[in-house]
Amino acid sequence: MQVLVTRPRGQQQALMDALRQAGYQSLHSPALHIEPLPLSDATRRVLMDLDLFHAVFFASSNAARLALAAMADLWPQWPVGVHWLAVGKATAAEITRWHLQPTVPDGGFNSEAVLSLSCLQQLAEKKVLLCRGESGRELLAQTLSQRGAEVETLSFYRRLPSTEFHCPESCDWVMVTSVESWQAISGKIPPGAGVVAAGERVASHIRAQHTGPMRVAASAHDEDMLAALPGA
Incomplete structure (x- = not known):
């Protein structure tokens, strides 16, 4: 077969x-073909404030690979106290490659499952960074905002038909x-x-x-x- x-x-x-x-x-x-996006000055400014974020979410292994490479150029040592969130096992494995401890849902492996994580329940006055492709679902950002978070979204690549x-x-x-x-x-x-x-x-x-x-x-x-x- x-x-x-x-x-x-x-x-x-x-x-x-x-x-x-x-x-x-x-x-x-x-x-699809994955095309990395140039790192803008605005993106660099956000990444320079990485230590101010309660959680950083990676929407895919591509997002983790490209975002963490950009972060590593700016942070010789990773900030402490940040929750590094993965949508699934492949993304978690990419985060682990950078010597970080990822948090991943027990099942589901989608936005709904990520929203059930305990660290994303009480978000008043907390900042959350979403690292993703140029397009994607808005459910995560909308729900986190409703829970009181200040949400920042950065795009690190675009998907093009192969x-x-x-x-x-x-x-x-x-x-x-x-x-x-x-x-x-x-x-x-x-x-x-x-x-x-x-x-x-x-x-x-x-x-x-x-x-x-x-x-x-x-x-x-x-x-x-x-x-x-x-x-x-």
């Missing part, structure tokens, strides 16, 4: 290896891990191919445009995407 992984280049290997070990033929064609994407006619299943990924490839999937969607939010967008089989994974994590395949 052929399974196409659509993660950005450089982020596909662990899932492809897991697929092969489970007996599937794994292919890779990126749906010009390299190709789904062979022989492909049985396509793994889609974000709404943006689906929007980039929705007209390029063979009608008979199945789609594994990373969560119900992604699945709702796919249902509107794809008539082939679909399975909904519990999250975008590799083990959940793999578990959603038939026969897994």
